[in-house]
Amino acid sequence: MSPLTGTGALVGLAVRRDRVTVLAWVAGLAFFAAATTALWAADFGDPADLLRETRITATSPGIRLLGLASGASVGAYAMVRNFVLLAVLAALMSIFSVTRHTRQSEETGRTELVRAAVVGRHAALAAALIVTVAADVVLAFALGGALLLTGRPVAGSFAAGCAVGAVGIAFAGIAAVTGQLSGSARGANGQAAGVLGAAFLAAGVGNMAGTVDPTGLRVTSAWPAWLSPIGWGQQVRPFGGDHWWPPALHVVVLLGATAAAVLLTERRDFGLGVLAQRPGPAHAGPVLRRTTGLALRLQRGALLGWSAGLLGFGLIMGGLIGQVADATGTARDWYVRMGGSDEIVDAYRASILQMAAMAAAMYAVQVLLRLRAEEAGGPLEPVLATAVSRLRWTAGHLAAAVAGVVVLLLLFAVGAGVAAGAVLGDPAGQTATLVSAALVQIPAVLVIAAVVVALCGARPGAAAAVSWAALVAAIVIGPLFGPTLRLPQWAQDLSPFTHAPRAPALPVPATPVLVLLAVAATLTLTGLLTLRRRDLVLPA
Numbered sequence: 001m002s003p004l005t006g007t008g009a010l011v012g013l014a015v016r017r018d019r020v021t022v023l024a025w026v027a028g029l030a031f032f033a034a035a036t037t038a039l040w041a042a043d044f045g046d047p048a049d050l051l052r053e054t055r056i057t058a059t060s061p062g063i064r065l066l067g068l069a070s071g072a073s074v075g076a077y078a079m080v081r082n083f084v085l086l087a088v089l090a091a092l093m094s095i096f097s098v099t100r101h102t103r104q105s106e107e108t109g110r111t112e113l114v115r116a117a118v119v120g121r122h123a124a125l126a127a128a129l130i131v132t133v134a135a136d137v138v139l140a141f142a143l144g145g146a147l148l149l150t151g152r153p154v155a156g157s158f159a160a161g162c163a164v165g166a167v168g169i170a171f172a173g174i175a176a177v178t179g180q181l182s183g184s185a186r187g188a189n190g191q192a193a194g195v196l197g198a199a200f201l202a203a204g205v206g207n208m209a210g211t212v213d214p215t216g217l218r219v220t221s222a223w224p225a226w227l228s229p230i231g232w233g234q235q236v237r238p239f240g241g242d243h244w245w246p247p248a249l250h251v252v253v254l255l256g257a258t259a260a261a262v263l264l265t266e267r268r269d270f271g272l273g274v275l276a277q278r279p280g281p282a283h284a285g286p287v288l289r290r291t292t293g294l295a296l297r298l299q300r301g302a303l304l305g306w307s308a309g310l311l312g313f314g315l316i317m318g319g320l321i322g323q324v325a326d327a328t329g330t331a332r333d334w335y336v337r338m339g340g341s342d343e344i345v346d347a348y349r350a351s352i353l354q355m356a357a358m359a360a361a362m363y364a365v366q367v368l369l370r371l372r373a374e375e376a377g378g379p380l381e382p383v384l385a386t387a388v389s390r391l392r393w394t395a396g397h398l399a400a401a402v403a404g405v406v407v408l409l410l411l412f413a414v415g416a417g418v419a420a421g422a423v424l425g426d427p428a429g430q431t432a433t434l435v436s437a438a439l440v441q442i443p444a445v446l447v448i449a450a451v452v453v454a455l456c457g458a459r460p461g462a463a464a465a466v467s468w469a470a471l472v473a474a475i476v477i478g479p480l481f482g483p484t485l486r487l488p489q490w491a492q493d494l495s496p497f498t499h500a501p502r503a504p505a506l507p508v509p510a511t512p513v514l515v516l517l518a519v520a521a522t523l524t525l526t527g528l529l530t531l532r533r534r535d536l537v538l539p540a
Contacts, residue, residue, distance in 0.1 A: 033146050094169070129254075232246045
C-alpha cells in the first residue's frame, strides 16, 4: 500500500467538513478588500490628495510598520493599509485548516479510526495540504476579482491576490511542521502563530529601517523584510511594479516544510509530537490541585508567547509617539477618529490601547476554546469524575483567561509607557497613565470571552468557528475599520470595542463600563447554565 493511499477520499472528507468555514473566510476577506478600496477611491478623487497621503505613508515609520509604499495609486495605497491584515488572516486560515485535519484529528482519535481502513501513513497530511493550498488559491482569485470590480488594473489586482494567497500557502507548510512537533492541536496552532508573529515583526522592522526614494512615494525594504513570508508578499508590490517572482519563495517554503513534515511523521510515534512532553512530578502541588491553577498551567505556553509579543508591540508603538505627534492628513485623521480627541498624542495612546485590547481578545478566544477541546478530546470526563463540578471547571478556565488578559494589557501598557516616556519624557507618568487606561479596555475583552463560554455551553460543535468569526466581526465593524467602511452606527455599536472608553484621550464614563460588564456576565451565566444542563458531546 502506498503512503498516499486514500488521499482522494480524505480530500473529499476535508472539503465536506470545511466547505462553510472556507467560504466564510474567502468571502469575508474579498468583501473587506473591495469595500475599503472602493471607499479610498472615492476619497481620493483629487490626485494631489493621493500624492500627499502616499508621501505620508512612505515617510512615517509607524505606518511603514504596517505597510510598504509602492507608488501613488489607489491600489498601492490600499495595499499599504490592507496587505498585512489580509496576509495575517490568510495565514491563520491556513494554520487552522492544516492543524484541524492533522494534529487535531490525531489528538481526538479520528485519525486512528480512519487509518484502520485502507489509508496510507501520509494521506491525512497530503489531504490537509491539498485542501488548504486550494483554499489559498481560491482566495487569491477572489481577492483579485474583488479588486478588479473596484476599477483597479487587472495585473495589480491579481498580483495582490497572489501575494496574499502565497502567504497563506507558506504558512500551510509551517503548520504541517508544527503539527508534527507538538502533541496537541493547541500547541501546534500556538507554535505556528509564534512564527506568524515573528514574520510580522521582521517585515515591519525591515520596512521601518528601509529607505525612501527621492520622490517620497516608494520605500525600499531593509534586509529583515526578506526573512519573512509577509515581507516577501509585500515585495510583489501590487499596483507598483507587479513583481511575480517573490511567491516562488513561498512555494519553496511549502515544499521544504512538507518534506520536513513527512520526515518527522516517519520518526515520531503516532499520537505524540516530536517535542516530547517532560514528565512532571508524581504529586501535584497545592496550586495544581485547583481548577484555576491547572488552567493557568495549561495556558502557560500561550501566555508566555503572547506576553513577549505584546510587550514588544508596546515598545514599538510607544517609541513611535514622536513621529505621530507631527502626523498630518489622513494619518492624523485616523488616529483622531480612533482616539476620539483632537489632541493627537492622547488620541494615539487611546488608539493603540484599543488595538492591544483586540489582540488580548484573540488570546482569550484561543485559550477559552480549550473548554471545547477538553470536552471533545476526553480529558474532561475523568476530571468530572472527581469532586470537580462543571461550573467549577469552567470557572477555573475563565478565571485563568481573565488573568492572562490583564497581564497582556498591562505588559503592553508598560512597554508603550516606557518607550513613550523615553521620547516625551516622564517615563513614570506615561506608564502610569497608560496602565490605568489599559484596565478600562478589559470589559470589552470580557464580552468576547463570554461569547466563547456561551457558545461552548450552548453550541459546542460550532464553538470554535463561531467564536473566531464573532471576534473578526467585532474587530471589522468596530472602531478600527467600521468608520472606514462607513458602516451605519447601529452596526458599529454591535462591537464591544466601540463602547470601550477611549482613555486617556477622553474621560471614562461609568455607564458603558457597567453595560459591558453586564453583557459579559449575562453571556457567561448563559454558558454556565447550558453547560450544566446538557450532556457531554462527541467531537464535531
